[in-house]
Amino acid sequence: MTPHADPRAAFLADPQAGAAVKAADRAHVFHSWSAQGLIDPLAVAGAEGSYFWDYDGNRYLDFTSGLVYTNIGYQHPKVVAAIQEQAGKLATFAPAFAVEPRSEAARLIAERTPGDLDKIFFTNGGAEAVENAVRMARLHTGRTKVLSAYRSYHGGTATAINITGDPRRWASDSGTAGVVHFWAPFLYRSPFYSTTESEECARALTHLEDTIAFEGPGTIAAIILETIPGTAGIMMPPPGYLAGVREICDRYGIVFVLDEVMAGFGRTGTWFAAEHFGVVPDLITFAKGVNSGYVPLGGVAISAEIAATFDKRPYPGGLTYSGHPLACAAAVATIQVMEEEKVVENAAAIGENVLGPGLRELAERHPSVGEVRGTGVFWALELVRDRETREPLVPYNATGEANAAMAAFGAACKKNGLWPFVNMNRTHAVPACNVSEAEAKEGLAALDAALSTADEWVA
Structure with a gap:
């Protein structure tokens, strides 16, 4: 053929x-x-x-x-038309101002995130979303270390590539980023010699707790996981694992970050993959499907507690094109299309x-x-x-x-x-x-x- x-x-x-x-x-x-x-x-x-x-x-x-x-x-003709229309009205504007497509995109995203993740920080893509989520977690907790899984990918920028667990990290691994890797569950190639999902879940959680204990709970700002790892192999976490990580984070005051850059916005059959597991993280990173990639856009959905950290304290981060009007208009149209066309x-x-x-x-x-x-x-x-x-x-x-x-x-x-x-x-x-x-x-x-x-x- x-x-x-x-x-x-x-x-x-x-x-x-x-x-x-x-x-x-x-x-x-x-x-x-x-x-x-x-x-x-x-x-x-x-x-x-x-x-x-x-x-x-x-x-x-x-x-x-x-x-x-x-x-x-x-x-998709409706999204293409929305970009064209926005370009005719206001093609670009600085991020310090309130503009309609940015406000509306943030509202629509916040309506679909789990729990109280109702504040949206816009970036240009997924790696920058991870960079800023880690920065927020470190500033919120006053700690530096971040735990992430070996079988993972979180982006190609400085912090994100160090957090990444796959071999693309090796050439740029500075060894000074405050990142510690651990084994997440993967029954087919279990690092814990498990034979059932329940064994894999229990042993993976024990391994994570042991890692935290030996690294020092008071030094760890965040645990970041892809809700369902993407490029690394689409390994579905066993029942109870993400809930167990949530409980561990609560116990030690660690920020729980779910990376939904690939899994979010319908990819898994729900708006966010976290819905499959009944878990609400403290931060969600997103990009890709938020506007089907028509104009680069990513972001961090932020819980009320972490957002409050920066009510009177300036957040030390930003991007020239944060919440770009064309990208946000594409996001609004994409979300509307996803609703209308189921x-x-x-x-x-x-x-x-x-x-x-x-x-x-x-x-x-x-x-x-x-x-x-x-x-x-x-x-x-x-x-x-x-x-x-x-x-x-x-x-x-x-x-x-x-x-x-x-x-x-x-x-x-x-x-x-x-x-x-x-x-x-x-x-x-x-x-x-x-x-x-x-x-x-x-x-x-x-x-x-x-x-x-x-x-x-x-x-």
Whole structure:
């Protein structure tokens, strides 16, 4: 099979223009997380809904949602119109003033956050949200240390990259950021030799308490966790774990931060993933799905207690573009679209009725699939060489030849018209939250074909 031809894409097909875009990119664009001479970025001509296409007229079903942020798909006309309208009225204004789109975006976000997280500090993205959440926690408590999990990603800026637990941290780890890592629960690859979810939960909480005891409770400002870790593998926390962390934080006066940059705004079938676990943190960081990435926007939702810390004491932080009118207008329109079109409900239904059952059925037929896990439109397939030993299909953080099996799997997906999310030995199924049943099934069929390639590497 070849990538799907689409009438819109065919109309726009212009290989010469694509070659010019690629040439300018290769000459001048410095790409993130990449060895610049080893990459070959696809030149994209356009996108709509759950699809994008290149200049040769090849169309792909996007099972990555960009970087897991186009929660309402590409080019939603109501959000595009809202950005255009706002640009015509007030394209930009400094953050010290009250402007309508900023006020309304904050109100709509606060209406959907759990508990009393009713004050919103706007940033330009998720990493800056984490930076400011940590700063707030340290100033609120007068402490410096932050605890975070090894299997995590919290952003690429100075504090956020030190808090991150995955290998992207290593090159920039200063060792002076006051960050301590611990093991969060992950039953499939349990660091605690657990055999049940209840064992994993209890042992993970004991491990966290032990870490706190040996680090000194009075030195710890915050514990930050992705509610459901995203890039690191979409590991659903076992029942009771997040509630247990909440109790530990309350006992020691530690600020509990939930990072919902990827999991928030409908991705898991609820507005915020915390709703699945009945937990209210002290701070929530968000970005990505808040406006489907149409204009960069992130933020921190702040509890009443922490907000009160800065009632008479200036908060020492800010950004030139905090609450940018175009970004906030996009957020207002996105939230309205999600309500009107029942996007959150669709994500829940697609997960329960299509993706969950479909991915589990693939696992039954493909020996390369070790585990399926997720909820809503937030799923991961753990690919293995051996189901019994659970040996990953490629080694941890593999590159080059060591990563050949996953590279072959990814190429097979693209050949079948699916743009996959591939990280280490996993592929994630993370389409738009408003993906249709037919589109989801199309993605499953493409995964089915590509997993046959992964099966060739099974021991």
